[in-house]
Amino acid sequence: xxxxxxxxxxxxxxxxxxTNTEGDTSTSTQVTTTPQEIIVRINDDPDFLDPxxxxxxxxxxxxxxMFEGLMAPETDGSLKSAIAESYEVSEDGLTYTFxxxxxxxxxxxxxxxxEDIQYTFDRIMGxxxxxxxxxxxxNVASTEVSDESTFVITLKEPxxxxxxxxxxxxxxxxxxxxxxxxxxxxIGTGPFAYENYSPGMNLELKKHENYWQExxxxxxxxxxxxxxxxxxxxxxxxxxxxxxxxxPWQRVSEVEGSFNTSNQNNNSSLIITFxxxxxxxxxxxxRQAINHAIRKSDIIDSVFSGYATPLGSNMSxxxxxxxxxxxxxxxEYDVEKAKQLLAEAxxxxxxxxxxxxxxxxxxxxxxxxxxxxxxKQIGIEVEIDVVEWGIWLDRVYFGRDYEMTTIDxxxxxxxxxxxxxxxxxxxxxxxxxxxxxxxxxxMSNVLKETDEAAQIASYHRAQEILAEQAASVYIADYQxxxxxxxxxxxxxxxxxxxxDMSEVKFx
Numbered sequence: 001x002x003x004x005x006x007x008x009x010x011x012x013x014x015x016x017x018x019t020n021t022e023g024d025t026s027t028s029t030q031v032t033t034t035p036q037e038i039i040v041r042i043n044d045d046p047d048f049l050d051p052x053x054x055x056x057x058x059x060x061x062x063x064x065x066m067f068e069g070l071m072a073p074e075t076d077g078s079l080k081s082a083i084a085e086s087y088e089v090s091e092d093g094l095t096y097t098f099x100x101x102x103x104x105x106x107x108x109x110x111x112x113x114x115e116d117i118q119y120t121f122d123r124i125m126g127x128x129x130x131x132x133x134x135x136x137x138x139n140v141a142s143t144e145v146s147d148e149s150t151f152v153i154t155l156k157e158p159x160x161x162x163x164x165x166x167x168x169x170x171x172x173x174x175x176x177x178x179x180x181x182x183x184x185x186x187i188g189t190g191p192f193a194y195e196n197y198s199p200g201m202n203l204e205l206k207k208h209e210n211y212w213q214e215x216x217x218x219x220x221x222x223x224x225x226x227x228x229x230x231x232x233x234x235x236x237x238x239x240x241x242x243x244x245x246x247x248p249w250q251r252v253s254e255v256e257g258s259f260n261t262s263n264q265n266n267n268s269s270l271i272i273t274f275x276x277x278x279x280x281x282x283x284x285x286x287r288q289a290i291n292h293a294i295r296k297s298d299i300i301d302s303v304f305s306g307y308a309t310p311l312g313s314n315m316s317x318x319x320x321x322x323x324x325x326x327x328x329x330x331x332e333y334d335v336e337k338a339k340q341l342l343a344e345a346x347x348x349x350x351x352x353x354x355x356x357x358x359x360x361x362x363x364x365x366x367x368x369x370x371x372x373x374x375x376k377q378i379g380i381e382v383e384i385d386v387v388e389w390g391i392w393l394d395r396v397y398f399g400r401d402y403e404m405t406t407i408d409x410x411x412x413x414x415x416x417x418x419x420x421x422x423x424x425x426x427x428x429x430x431x432x433x434x435x436x437x438x439x440x441x442x443m444s445n446v447l448k449e450t451d452e453a454a455q456i457a458s459y460h461r462a463q464e465i466l467a468e469q470a471a472s473v474y475i476a477d478y479q480x481x482x483x484x485x486x487x488x489x490x491x492x493x494x495x496x497x498x499x500d501m502s503e504v505k506f507x
Contacts, residue, residue, distance in 0.1 A: 303370070
């Protein structure tokens with residue numbers, strides 16, 4: 001692994017000499033500084049550097065430091081203004097008028113223009129014959145630059161979740177001048193600029209010297225070093241070869257004291273899931289049987305050393321009132337009940353299947369091994385197929401060529417975005433190929449609902465449907481334990497995967 005100079009080390013800047021008015025040479029006091037450079041360990045490469053094509057949570061952990069949207073997420077899941085310094089919404093909920101911040105510059109020194117903003121949304125929506133990048137803007141009737149600092153978006157129907165579509169997670173603002181090069185040479189307006197990407201090694205970013213938020217960032221350089229093995233990563237931390245990494249739950253005691261540690265609620269849903277178009281997983285009773293046969297406590301205790309909260313649907317307690325509580329007890333561990341359901345489904349002797357897992361994080365193989373042992377008890381014989389992260393994305397997520405898999409669905413700022421993966425028409429994200437008419441209708445209705453209590457009730461019903469239909473085995477929301485150099489300050493936690501380096505520095 002090629003690593004940049006550790007931010008922990010000091011460098012002698014040398015001696016500064018100056019000449020006084022009489023021509024005498026004097027020597028100034030020698031100054032020693034700590035380079036503001038950090039090495040952050042990441043499990044694997046990004047799938048794309050182009051923010052409009054990236055889908056993997058690993059990618060957004062890194063690239064959100066380069067990009068910004070009209071809006072930006074806060075650590076509590078709310079939103080704040082970003083490239084848009086203010087906005088107004090019409091009474092009918094259809095027209096959004098954004099006042100664009102002036103003086104914002106891209107990493108290449110170009111000033112952000114209204115043409116860039118129009119270009120961004122045209123690109124995402126596939127306007128002018130281009131390829132549509134996302135379907136989240138299908139409800140947009142029009143976009144318009146009304147003057148040199150005003151951008152207007154008009155919707156076809158009211159959408160209570162629309163502002164969440166305007167962060168860099170969904171619609172990062174990019175320059176028109178970089179068209180055709182957004183993946184190999186990405187340019188944004190964020191606090192850090194792209195410097196170099198070495199596949200399998202690291203992604204290096206540098207300070208955006210003309211960042212619009214005065215005084216930020218503090219760091220001069222950020223290197224995201226790719227290292228899939230958790231045990232190797234902890235050795236790198238102990239050897240001061242990386243400054244920040246997740247710490248395996250079983251090894252927390254080794255870093256406490258010598259390093260800073262902090263716990264982050266992941267706000268994700270760790271699942272074992274199915275391709276519901278392939279038999280026998282097209283049968284709800286088979287899916288329910290598997291839910292009864294897998295003992296979640298085995299996974300939580302063995303894989304996470306207890307650093308996890310059991311789930312019953314695709315929503316974490318981190319989402320507060322939006323989570324429907326009680327669903328975690330719907331499928332208690334019950335081997336006899338599981339066998340009965342399998343028999344009713346027409347599989348009294350069980351069946352053979354395969355679970356495909358990514359190698360980029362060891363937890364998936366560990367979970368699969370426990371599932372294999374649990375499912376043996378009801379006659380289901382499972383083969384584990386471990387593949388590289390890129391292959392998993394191509395085969396499972398995009399290709400839908402799998403039977404079972406395990407993954408954690410990344411946390412997102414809004415309840416709608418967490419649950420919309422299961423909408424039958426959401427072709428880009430519904431890799432389970434789940435289809436349920438009532439679920440689709442509930443998720444459609446909630447976008448038109450302005451009353452928060454009614455929205456919460458709808459999200460609760462949506463979660464109930466996922467649980468009743470056993471769309472996945474919802475295991476847990478696990479905590480991440482971060483270990484970092486004691487000099488590192490300014491780390492922030494979000495309800496989704498993001499290593500925000502904008503306020504990080506070495507004390």
